[in-house]
Amino acid sequence: PTLKKYFYEDTMAKRADNPFEKLSNREIQIAKYLLLGYSLAEIRKVLNLHSSTVGTHKIRFFEKLKIKNLFELRELIKLYQIDLTKI
Numbered sequence: 001p002t003l004k005k006y007f008y009e010d011t012m013a014k015r016a017d018n019p020f021e022k023l024s025n026r027e028i029q030i031a032k033y034l035l036l037g038y039s040l041a042e043i044r045k046v047l048n049l050h051s052s053t054v055g056t057h058k059i060r061f062f063e064k065l066k067i068k069n070l071f072e073l074r075e076l077i078k079l080y081q082i083d084l085t086k087i
Contacts (some may be wrong), residue, residue, distance in 0.1 A: 018080055019064065019065050019066070019076070019080075020065070020076075020080060020082060022064045022065075023061050023064060023065075024057075026047075026057055027057050027060060027061035027064070028061075029047065030043055030047075030054060030057045030058055030061070031061055031073060032084055033046065033047075034058070034070060034073070035070065035073065035074065035077070035084060036084075040054050040055060040058070
């Protein structure tokens with residue numbers, strides 16, 4: 001029971017510091033499109049951006065969230081209960 005309480009408190013403490021609040025609106029948009037299965041080229045066209053700009057935003061939000069891939073992004077979305085339809 002003590003261990004369970006520790007993990008619960010640790011999870012809640014981590015959730016209080018929502019890393020998604022560190023992202024810019026553009027980074028959130030790009031993250032959303034990536035999670036919806038869009039390629040970088042498709043995102044570039046939809047948002048009317050240069051391909052290097054899309055790549056730079058992706059790198060920056062990966063760094064801010066301390067993730068390495070889209071699987072980890074999906075896990076963070078679940079952990080922080082982010083509703084993609086509201087982004």
